[in-house]
Amino acid sequence: MKKNVLIIGAGGVAQVVAHKCAQNSDVLGDIHIASRTVDKCRKIVESVREKKSLKTEVKLEAHALDALDIEATKALIEKTGVQIVINVGSAFVNMSVLQSCMDAGVAYMDTAIHEDPTKICETPPWYGNYEWKRAAECKEKGVTAILGVGFDPGVVNAYARLAKDEYFDKVTSVDIVDINAGSHGRWFSTNFDPEINFREFTGVVYSWQNGQWQTNQMFEVGQEFDLPVVGKQKAYMTGHDEVHSLSKNMDGADVRFWMGFGDHYINVFTVLKNLGLLSEKPVKTAEGLEVVPLKVVKAVLPDPSSLAPDYVGKTCIGDIVKGTKDGTEREVFIYNVADHKEAYEEVGSQGISYTAGVPPVAAAMLIATGEWDVKQMANVEELPPQPFLNLLNKIGLPTRIKDENGDRALTF
């Protein structure tokens, strides 16, 4: 039994994680929130208290922390006595937080792959460049480290594993589709940090097809999907974390990731990219000021966390899995639909933060109870999916399935 949680990061996802930890404080124990800007942590603490989210009285504290500082992070872990670290900070801090957890002997989890701020789109599989290099050390130290346990990556990996185990003898393809059919009412905004959001789409698109990596350009391959609740939506093949672990764990099935984009988003993105405004390399103005264009774009765009109060509509994220069962070809769609407004009312964040923030709390609870406390590094599809999805059914992200037998809730 592990207890007491340290949340690293204080953005929209951290807000959700804190609320959900609080709602399950009987299982998880104390909650500590740490970020470079302690004021942002304090605001989350206030929000949790305001919404009376704490199920049982536990410690709920804000801390200032530079998560790149391994010694400082270790010291905070030791001081607070936490046994589980949920890293939902910037993707740039993963490896230092993981190191701190391995050194301190506590469980680690994150929701996105590690990124080097100076590199865009490295060679696949991405996990091989950073995280997996530490797998042996994790195992040796008996440290549980669950990689990419947000929604996508995360829940969609569990969906893939479930399909492989339960619905197919042989899976031939997994197409993960992420549609945000919500509306924030602004002329344009990214749904999370523009710097990270745009970086996702400026590089090469990797997919795993016919047993090898295939490369495409962003917005080169698109198709319309007709999905439950959100209806017909255009999505484009995109590089994404989970493709890089599922390529290894789905017995050679094709793995593709598709993200929904409206024409308006694509147009704005294309203009900014072609003009060079998404570049992370500094340019010099006529007045001699050195400035990174992408950081200026970020400065003029709305703060994604400001969108939540006005966000309406739903997200639909899931796996279209194809393969054979008992000699017959079949197809299933395993998915979740989330609602922006409901998320905001419950935890003060919009639906995209909600879908990313609830799963790591479910994972933390499974570590707390021992079910997922595997004492090694694991991607989500390497863990039993049923307890995870079952818990998500209960705490806000119910799973549904659509196949030849209809569209129904999935319970275990």
Added chain:
Amino acid sequence: MKKNVLIIGAGGVAQVVAHKCAQNSDVLGDIHIASRTVDKCRKIVESVREKKSLKTEVKLEAHALDALDIEATKALIEKTGVQIVINVGSAFVNMSVLQSCMDAGVAYMDTAIHEDPTKICETPPWYGNYEWKRAAECKEKGVTAILGVGFDPGVVNAYARLAKDEYFDKVTSVDIVDINAGSHGRWFSTNFDPEINFREFTGVVYSWQNGQWQTNQMFEVGQEFDLPVVGKQKAYMTGHDEVHSLSKNMDGADVRFWMGFGDHYINVFTVLKNLGLLSEKPVKTAEGLEVVPLKVVKAVLPDPSSLAPDYVGKTCIGDIVKGTKDGTEREVFIYNVADHKEAYEEVGSQGISYTAGVPPVAAAMLIATGEWDVKQMANVEELPPQPFLNLLNKIGLPTRIKDENGDRALTF
């Protein structure tokens, strides 16, 4: 008889002015080029020498000058003994250069209206905010100051005056149409300084209609024109300098300005404007750096002067004038067609710089010969148009007319 010319500015238009002055050095005498960056002036001097543009051996010299410094500008005027100043520097320096000329008692001309860097789109008539306030002082000192003597404003003002004098008893409307049907081969570029170019289109669009100022938004009013050589082209009502003087000088006729824009330009402009990237007000990046978004946009865009070698195609700029003559309604189109490649081969600049840079040289020659040395401030339509247009016929910008009698060259 006035002689010896000081060119202020060292951009693409200054390059054309220098070459054209050199080609007419028998009339104009010495040529001095001054700009903050003396290296740019030296490059122009080299280009003039390389193309052997000097008709007669005169002084041809580069100078470093901050044209906002009135005393320094006066000192340079006195040291060089110039009697004519052609100001083709930034629109921000007009008033200080004009003051220097009035103090030194030499002729002044510019090609664009004065702008205050902190203000976008002031109240009409724009000349009334700055230039016309100095008209009395000009007259008192007997200083010739010709405002806006590029192509538009400039030649198009002379076209309007010519129409009023020669082709109509009463003019009811003047529609100035500026089409650049050329292609620079880049994904996107402005044709001159992006900072000035975008400022032109971010404010209110003023037109003079039914005896009063009418306001519209940019790209709100568009129509297709079918013009000689360049064919059918979509143009949009735009604010422009010449509307502000012609509103006073065309006996109450409607005066509108239309600029051709492709859908691509409009799209890029709209994205940048709506995101706030065309703002001249500083924003602060997450790292705390204060930066003016428009200056970053300028930094990532191609340097307009780099476009010239690859520029192909033609410009068509002219006045569609409607009114009555001998009791009958009629319409004439007085215009010029210029070719980007021919301009580059002759003077090393593209067609847009060429059309802007040749007219002030013609004006300088008319001041040199006395015909336009009016010893007061004047907009171009207040001066006799025939000698000006006749000279332009000879030095590179021939005038044509299209009316019920056909399409033909216009000579006097």
